[in-house]
Amino acid sequence: xxxxxxxxxxxxxxxxxxxxxxxxxxxxxxxxxxxxxxxxxxxxxxxxxxxxxxxxxxxxxxxxxxxxxxxxxxxxxxxxxxxxxxxxxxxxxxxxxxxxxxxxxxxxxxxxxx
Amino acid sequence: xxxxxxxxxxxxxxxxxxxxxxxxxxxxxxxxxxxxxxxxxxxxxxxxxxxxxxxxxxxxxxxxxxxxxxxxxxxxxxxxxxxxxxxxxxxxxxxxxxxxxxxxxxxxxxx
Numbered sequence: 001x002x003x004x005x006x007x008x009x010x011x012x013x014x015x016x017x018x019x020x021x022x023x024x025x026x027x028x029x030x031x032x033x034x035x036x037x038x039x040x041x042x043x044x045x046x047x048x049x050x051x052x053x054x055x056x057x058x059x060x061x062x063x064x065x066x067x068x069x070x071x072x073x074x075x076x077x078x079x080x081x082x083x084x085x086x087x088x089x090x091x092x093x094x095x096x097x098x099x100x101x102x103x104x105x106x107x108x109x110x111x112x113x114x
Numbered sequence: 115x116x117x118x119x120x121x122x123x124x125x126x127x128x129x130x131x132x133x134x135x136x137x138x139x140x141x142x143x144x145x146x147x148x149x150x151x152x153x154x155x156x157x158x159x160x161x162x163x164x165x166x167x168x169x170x171x172x173x174x175x176x177x178x179x180x181x182x183x184x185x186x187x188x189x190x191x192x193x194x195x196x197x198x199x200x201x202x203x204x205x206x207x208x209x210x211x212x213x214x215x216x217x218x219x220x221x222x223x224x225x
Contacts, residue, residue: 034212043202044157044215093156095213101206103213105149107156 003027004096006106013084013113020080021109023094029074030096034103035067038091050077084113120203120216128224133190135219137203138183144206146179147213148188150199157202160188193223 003026013019023033031052036044048069049057056069068080077096081088093108120137127133139146148160163170163179163186170177176189190197203216 036215041220043218046212046214049212091154101211105157105159110154 004094004104004106006092006094006109008109009107010110011112013111015085015113016083018080018082019084019111020078021092021094021111023077023079023096023106025075025096025098025104028096028098030077030098031074032097033071033077034095034097035069035077035079036093036095038093038108044093047079081111084111086113089113120201120219122219123217124220124222126222126224127193129193129195131193133193133197133221133223135188135201135221137186137188137216139186139203139205139216140184141205141207143181146177146186147204147206148175148177148186149202149204149215151202151218152199160201190221193221195223195225197221198223 005024005026007022011019033050035047037047038044046059047062047067050069050071052071052074058064066082071077089112091108091110093106095103095105097103125133143165145162145164147162149157150160151157161170161172161175161177163177165181168179174191179186186203200218200220202218204213206213
């Protein structure tokens with residue numbers, strides 16, 4: 001089956017620094033990718049929809065200047081958390097939609113901001 | 115944004131018993147999916163039911179969908195300790211073409 005990878009799987013950074021998370025579709029082209037955030041014991045919250053070659057669409061309440069999304073190719077989307085703060089510590093999960101609209105999820109990236 | 119609610123929020127049963135989780139949603143949908151997530155891990159896709167289907171089976175899983183009530187249920191029969199996880203429903207919003215998750219049910223199977 002289709003595979004979506006994320007890198008890194010976990011990252012620890014200091015407050016004020018920026019962190020980039022990569023999401024790749026390994027065996028299909030994804031014109032649309034999605035970024036979710038999950039706090040402990042909570043559900044996945046959709047942050048933004050990433051469209052190849054165009055600007056991302058952010059959900060209400062998500063700061064686009066803080067969470068920069070780049071979908072530069074049909075197999076790669078990146079999420080950059082800028083000027084990270086401890087409250088940004090979370091589990092970030094991406095998903096990629098294949099040409100027949102099936103959505104595949106990555107394994108997630110655990111971000112800890114100290 | 116969250117599509118709807120799941121109940122119960124937490125469920126603890128004995129191994130061998132059946133577990134039923136419910137999901138409600140708000141908008142018109144193309145399909146509804148159920149996922150499992152072990153603590154701190156990624157999502158595992160369990161089953162997809164389309165809006166024109168009423169019931170679907172996969173192994174020990176049985177999913178029902180009632181579009182008139184905008185609700186779905188997931189039944190796990192003959193539960194096992196390995197079924198301990200969080201279970202989420204997700205709907206493919208017909209208008210927005212994005213997958214939105216319910217709040218989830220934390221299932222604990224006691225040996």
